[in-house]
Amino acid sequence: MPTEYLLEHGTHHKSVTVLEDHGDRAVLQVGDRRLEVTLRTLPDGRIAVSQDDQRRLYRTFRAGEETVVVRGWTQHAFKLTDARERWLHGTGGRHGDSSGRVTASMPGRVVRLSVAVGDIVAPGAVVAVLEAMKMENDVRSVGGGRVTAVVVQEGVAVESGALLVQLEPIGVE
Amino acid sequence: MPTEYLLEHGTHHKSVTVLEDHGDRAVLQVGDRRLEVTLRTLPDGRIAVSQDDQRRLYRTFRAGEETVVVRGWTQHAFKLTDARERWLHGTGGRHGDSSGRVTASMPGRVVRLSVAVGDIVAPGAVVAVLEAMKMENDVRSVGGGRVTAVVVQEGVAVESGALLVQLEPIGVE
Amino acid sequence: MHKVLIANRGEIACRVIRACKELGLPSVAVYSDADAQSRHVWLADEAVRVGPAASAESYLSGPRILQAAKDTGATLIHPGYGFLSENASFREQCDAAGVTFVGPGSYAMRQMGIKTLARDTMKAAGVPVVPGSEGPLRDFAEAQRVCLEIGYPVMLKAAAGGGGRGIRLVQAEHELEAAFDGARREAAAWFSDPTVYIEKAIIRPRHIEIQVLADGHGNTVHLFDRECSVQRRNQKIIEESPAPGLSNQTRLAMGEVAVQAARAVQYVGAGTIEFLVDPDERFYFMEMNTRLQVEHPVTELVTGVDLVVEQLRIAMGQPMSVSQATLSQRGHAIECRVYAEDPSRGFLPSPGPLRVYRPPIGPGLRVDDGVVEGDVVSNHYDAMIAKLSAWAPDRPACIGRIRAALNTFEIGGIQHNIEHLLQVVGSERFIAGRYDTGIVGTLPPLHSEPEEDEFAEALAVLLHDRQRRQTVLTQPAADESTWARAARQAGLRTR
């Protein structure tokens, strides 16, 4: 009973099913393609994946909900969910930031807030400045709207993803 | 109920007891000395052991019955046994090669056997030549005696520790 | 017997500690709470905590650093770069405490530290500076007069300014009056001081610097040039030596001027004179860095001089081991700075755990770093992870070497600029060796997402599936497994 997974990679989505898994050899169904690969762990911890003449080395780790696969200096972060569960809960694959939430793009210290409750903010406008690693970085809103809440204060430290400012849409979009 | 261990390091023997172990801090009784150390694993896998101003970095692994501790390019192989078990079984700490067994000192191929059954061999005499890594290496008997068995043939590959030749003592020793 | 305290962290602390080991000098590391297990701490013979993560209370705290030196009996303090390295008061505190600061005297640090003072001192010493007004402009008439003298284009700058604010470029005379008024208004608004001054605008400048070395026995030499024009937001990212295409005549003239500049402030130690160079190879003093530079490896690679060893020798009162007559450049060197930043998101800093980190190795390569795999890149300090340098007999071979090396850099867990570095060193302008400080701006933005990789997808799904099923597919050798489990449970790793 192979499980079908939904694989999200940035904005890409794919359906992947593990058809056979023998440890050092596996067969997968990726979309409408059948993929047969051999796998081997090298002494230095890299995983060699090969198929016919093609062979590549990877290292992997887990970061929160994501499975990260690194090849040389390229890094792919995949989010994997059980396809059946997704249908049951109906979360779909929709992402983005129409939520009006402006969040911290990295951990850092809030050095400046450029907006106050009631302000109208244009899409892409700077709403705050975060300092991390000696550098100041603008935090911009993705969409526009009216500020309904400023959640943080200047000077506080925030984690990546922390809510800074909440916007509500104005007019009809 | 701390366990007393017998620690063998080459020809040295010590009695060691773990009095307290809190993971990052431990107290041991080494012979008649009390030793309190702090331990920490670094991101690169090295284990930092420190006490007062002294601090050293180690890596460890298990090789057969031995616990190996590596510091830079120095390597200590320790054999540890439960002191009570040893007393019960009465094996003691005696080692050496009065057994008359001449064994392979490394894995390799037997290129030459210099003795036959019935030969009398002097202590330190070459009884065989092993080839490993393009080099020929003499295998010498520790003690002397009469050859009672030649266990291997020329040309065969042997593992480290494999019995090559068996001697029996001659005269009174 | 001397003992060296290194008042720094990261790669430069490691660099200095290695030099101490080679000279047989005991070394003392200092660390903040964020760095308690950092590489420099374990590389040094001793290590002393100097405060919490915030630099102001640790690496920037003169009293705490001096206390650490006192506690450990250190006789020399090497400041590295950044932090206390250009702090003249700290130098004086060291002198008062009887500890030798590895660097120039406080007089040279002050003369060069205050930019308007440096400009005046250099002018007086016959060092070419960017033509401009003698200090602040009194009125518009003076602005007009100065511009006529130095020629357009010019830059109007707020005397109290900084950070690129209050600066106006004026292309021709008819723009001057509006710009003058505007700049004064802006300066008043931003800095509460309307004073402005004028400098000739250098169009498409190159940023080329000269390394100098001076000892306490009257010897001052230059170690030729470094090309530092590959910058993003005034941050150097790639440096090379020799500067490509620079005529040897200009190179030597710059070297002589740099020696002149160093002598003018009675300089002792290693220092760098930064110049702006225009397309006609006219060069102008920009500033002097009275310390070791981040990019010192390229000079070491082409001249064969160990600058840190020379710094330490000079600080111990010995004469430097080189002379101008014997110094020469051999081959070519390029340094790439690897930063924890995200090129696809406007080069945002990207602190976090360095889950994968294996820099390339091979002939002609040098890696200066202060991290190991598993370390966390802290958001408290600079985002530079490593400096990857290559030396080769000529520039094309050097580019081939650094490209091959960058391509095999294994790194993950954080975002980094390696693709951007590859983009620069693979660009037409860079390869041709004809570029200026605008080069980075001419490159197209990087793709924000890596290419699809079927094998990576398969691997991710397989690992996820195995984890989910919790099925034992391959049993590790029994002995290894038992041991690994016990060690892991003990919080220790066995391999």
Add this chain to the structure above:
Amino acid sequence: MHKVLIANRGEIACRVIRACKELGLPSVAVYSDADAQSRHVWLADEAVRVGPAASAESYLSGPRILQAAKDTGATLIHPGYGFLSENASFREQCDAAGVTFVGPGSYAMRQMGIKTLARDTMKAAGVPVVPGSEGPLRDFAEAQRVCLEIGYPVMLKAAAGGGGRGIRLVQAEHELEAAFDGARREAAAWFSDPTVYIEKAIIRPRHIEIQVLADGHGNTVHLFDRECSVQRRNQKIIEESPAPGLSNQTRLAMGEVAVQAARAVQYVGAGTIEFLVDPDERFYFMEMNTRLQVEHPVTELVTGVDLVVEQLRIAMGQPMSVSQATLSQRGHAIECRVYAEDPSRGFLPSPGPLRVYRPPIGPGLRVDDGVVEGDVVSNHYDAMIAKLSAWAPDRPACIGRIRAALNTFEIGGIQHNIEHLLQVVGSERFIAGRYDTGIVGTLPPLHSEPEEDEFAEALAVLLHDRQRRQTVLTQPAADESTWARAARQAGLRTR
């Protein structure tokens, strides 16, 4: 477009593959079953299995290597050193198959490969050889005559001999007759051939070699000297350049003679002329190695020439990129060979798993290796694990650097010679730079057991105790642990 097959393994295969990457040439690795997951296999663009572990059926098999070249479309074969590198027949098979062998023509290989032929050829070319009899001695009278001519001491050698057998040192004339008879008897007994010949005995010789490079356009140059006198059982273990204390006059004379020798056999490619040098700096041709040497890095470090890149250029028909006039030595380089062998047990080979392996890094260091931590050092091949080289501006600094580097080499799981290397580079004779091939024999034996280390003992007991008790003392973070367990169960490692 060229494609390079590397007919070798280990560090030298990695070295050549890196050069290919820098030149943009695709590379093909070959491997035996023992090396299926070795580093060179994964470093190359492609990899082909050529046979079982035994060299004779894999790396030494000309037909299999050629088949691999044919299958992958390789146009060049780089033989590295050892294996097929000095095999003239293989070179001819390459020619017949239309694949370019990176090395000299078969004529030069044969002339230099047969030692008596090489001696005659060199003598004819005016290259000094060790004085001795013209071939085999007919009778005792001839022996006497030759000895009178060349002077005592002399060596009597079995013409069919080898491996140090059938050799007698004769100090003075009154010993000659007994030695002559004895040597003949011994030669007859060992080699079924009583023929002996005479060579002048060089007392306390140094082993110094000259690197040469010749291209297909008539250019032949030398790249100065390497001192290779630090040997154990005729195995080089430490090499340096320049040779300490050698007069520049002798160095250049040796260089000129080496070029003469190479020209005499129409040499093309990189090669080495080995000389014996006596205490008065008289030098004698010993042999020519018609390939890249293990110790080529020290020459690369001091001359700044990439010998592998030059080899590949020359093989592709290009002229070499250097000329005698522009070549020079800068600074000093020392190479130490790290072997898997046990100094406390007579340097027995010590194959096995390399459980701990982290070579040192830092400015001026170069590591040539072909292993990673976790690899198994196979007993099928050479016991050399790595070459650690240091470059510094002068010899004392270079010694300081290599000592600091050796001291921080992390290695375990197998026995190795690092303590022995440290003993040599720390010895009075080595530091003084006054040594000959006897240096290793003058050193006291190493202690067979390392010093007691209380911390190591405590660590071993703690780990053993924890494993025994199977008690969870420190819980790793839940997420990491679940993931690590799943990956481990899947036979994969996550970090």
